Amino acid sequence: MPAGGLGPEPRKGTDVTGDDIGSIIGRSTGRVTVVVERGTVANFATAVCDGDPVFRDRRVAAARGLPAIPAPPTFPFAMENWGAFPELHAAGGDDGETGTNALAEVLGSLMEAGGLILHGEQELEYHRPVYVGDVLRGESRIVDAYTKEAKGHLMTFVVNETVWTDDATGEPVVTSRCNVLHRA
Amino acid sequence: MAMVIDAGGDAVRRYVEDVAVGDVAPVVRHVLTRTDLVRYAGASGDYNPMHHDEVKATAAGQPSVFGHGMFSMGLLGTAITGFVGPAAVTSYRVRFIRQTWPGEQLVTSVVVSAIRADGGRHLVDLQVSLSNADGEVKVAGQATGVLLARA
Numbered sequence A: 001m002p003a004g005g006l007g008p009e010p011r012k013g014t015d016v017t018g019d020d021i022g023s024i025i026g027r028s029t030g031r032v033t034v035v036v037e038r039g040t041v042a043n044f045a046t047a048v049c050d051g052d053p054v055f056r057d058r059r060v061a062a063a064r065g066l067p068a069i070p071a072p073p074t075f076p077f078a079m080e081n082w083g084a085f086p087e088l089h090a091a092g093g094d095d096g097e098t099g100t101n102a103l104a105e106v107l108g109s110l111m112e113a114g115g116l117i118l119h120g121e122q123e124l125e126y127h128r129p130v131y132v133g134d135v136l137r138g139e140s141r142i143v144d145a146y147t148k149e150a151k152g153h154l155m156t157f158v159v160n161e162t163v164w165t166d167d168a169t170g171e172p173v174v175t176s177r178c179n180v181l182h183r184a
Numbered sequence B: 001m002a003m004v005i006d007a008g009g010d011a012v013r014r015y016v017e018d019v020a021v022g023d024v025a026p027v028v029r030h031v032l033t034r035t036d037l038v039r040y041a042g043a044s045g046d047y048n049p050m051h052h053d054e055v056k057a058t059a060a061g062q063p064s065v066f067g068h069g070m071f072s073m074g075l076l077g078t079a080i081t082g083f084v085g086p087a088a089v090t091s092y093r094v095r096f097i098r099q100t101w102p103g104e105q106l107v108t109s110v111v112v113s114a115i116r117a118d119g120g121r122h123l124v125d126l127q128v129s130l131s132n133a134d135g136e137v138k139v140a141g142q143a144t145g146v147l148l149a150r151a
Helices: A018-024 A038-048 A060-065 A075-083 A103-114 B034-044 B054-059 B068-082
Strands: A029-036 A115-127 A134-152 A153-166 A172-183 B028-032 B089-096 B103-119 B121-132 B137-147
Touching: A018 A103, A018 A134, A018 A153, A018 B121, A029 A075, A029 A103, A038 B034, A038 B068, A060 A103, A075 A115, A075 A172, A075 B034, A103 A115, A103 A134, A103 A153, A103 A172, A115 B068, A115 B121, A134 A172, B034 B068, B068 B121, B068 B137, B089 B121, B103 B137
Parallel strands: none
Antiparallel strands: A029 A134, A115 A172, A115 B089, A134 A153, A153 A172, B028 B103, B089 B137, B103 B121, B121 B137
8 A cells, every 4th residue: 555645746637547546645535514404314214225214203213212313324425415505615615615636536537548437345434323403524535545456457446535523513423435446 | 106115114122132143133125126226316316327327328338227336235224224223333334246236136134243342332243245136245244333231
């Protein structure tokens, strides 16, 4: 594994594939604030075939000792697609303004040469449950990037980590690590 | 609206005294449909056409549309929360091993591999996987849940 964050800063359009892949470690891949909503959570539960009313009804959640409707465990991977509204980002000023996205940059470079992008591994670590009503702040960066030769294919692995914290208290909520691979 | 929900709803609270190493959680079985893929695309915001557009998927050399990896992880998550509780999971990780295809029956496996104390908490480690009816593994990994003690 290459040392992190010490390589030359790649520019948009720079080829950060192959031997230079380690140069993207440590780079930001985005910053976002999301609100966790009941309809979105209930709809997500339905989509993963979970009919438990606890994901839909606050009274059921309360009867089971929970402060609010919880989100299913894989919801954090999807929540930024539905819960990131522009006014949530006004106060910080920098949310959503991250310039070039290191992940998009490296995947874009790889795809120019063809091949296939695959989701290789996914890890979620929960410091506390995610609940409807939460406002969460996510900061993402590349934490690892490396290449491997397998069965005559060059495989490029990029690990993107998102640390979600409670926007009000700053307490950690969920850490998500997504290992994406490109097979040439 | 016709909606088939074939899992969840298990509100039995399990305490740490109720589980032992080797215990197997109730199995969730689900036959994957194209409607599942569309529903998951909408609920997750993942509109990769390989998962809903048959024309693009076959043009790309795939035999048909195929399931989102995160749908597999989510379906397996339904079996996990059904066992340890909806807000009890402290970690969950999987490797995506094979694609899932419409028409396949997907079957969960959640097995208690360890029970341990962490400070004042009781943690239950789970070996988890999702396979098709032929036993071909689609995703596999580990999860940990926190359970309360009766005593």
